[in-house]
Amino acid sequence: MTAQQAIVLALQASIMMTVFGFGLEASPGDVVYLVRRPSLLGRSLLAMFVIMPAFAILVVKVFALPPPVEIALVALSISPIPPILPGRQTQAGGDVSYGLGLMVITGLLSILIVPVAVEILARSLTRPFAMPPAAIARVVLLIAILPLAAGVACRAMWPAVAARIAKPIDLIAKVGLVIGVLAILASVLPAIFSQAGEGAIAAMAAFVVVGLAVGHWLGGPDADHRPVLALSTASRHPAIALAIAKANFPDEPYLGAAIVLFLLVNLLVAVPYLRRQKQRLTAVSKPAVSG
Secondary structure, eight states: OOHHHHHHHHHHHHHHHHHHHHHHTOOHHHHTGGGGOHHHHHHHHHIIIIIHHHHHHHHHHHSOOOHHHHHHHHHHHTSOOOTTHHHHHHHTTOOHHHHHHHHHHHHHHHHHHHHHHHHHHHHHHTOOOOOOHHHHHHHHIIIIIHHHHHHHHHHHHOHHHHHHHHHHHHHHHHHHHHHHHHHHHHHHHHHHHHHSTTTHHHHHHHHHHHHHHHHHHHTOSOTTTHHHHHHHHHOOOHHHHHHHHHHHOTTOTTHHHHHHHHHHHHHHHTHHHHHHHHHHHHHHHHHHHHO
């Protein structure tokens, strides 16, 4: 096993622990939250799996981007949300149940949606895209669904144990994520700089801004739904995106660097939106405190 493979495995373990921690604080009702709200579910799928892939195709056709960036944007546009996102959505004042439910629903539906979307994109972009459902299912189940289900089951059967171990697991997972991300950044930093020119950063920033705007708008009148869908529409599962990209372009050396670059751009571009949402939370909570 190489050092980079060990880093990736450690990062995946940290993500699984993070999702397990979500489950320790969730209930079965949180997981099926969207099933009871078909209108919200429909708007969520429209934002993530229709509007953003269409926008990615537009960007790829209009702008002359490096091939790894084109492939990464298209692959990201049809990937479900990352399993660590519900924590970020909660910080922005989003509904916890909606965030968890959306992670589960999009993860499960991606097993069917992604192969179909890949076929449509292949015709639109005249590229030989293909992705077997089994490959998507393996990533979704291993990193998202199974750890979340284990956490929910633990809380249901041993609530006292779940409450006791939730914070230590969250701390260990966060430390592991930070170390893993820094290690990966160090290993791909030269490749990231090679992809940063030729409009790559601008295209990725546009994807994030449009995703935030579309998600916020389609989140509907509930202020607790808007940040969840905004961040979900703008942020995508890097492991699944990389699996799609690598399955179709195995000889392209900079796909991982392009996806890591997108993650960095996403974090930076979303900062103003997150600040605005936190200001909203502060404004809403002040009357309650003064009363």
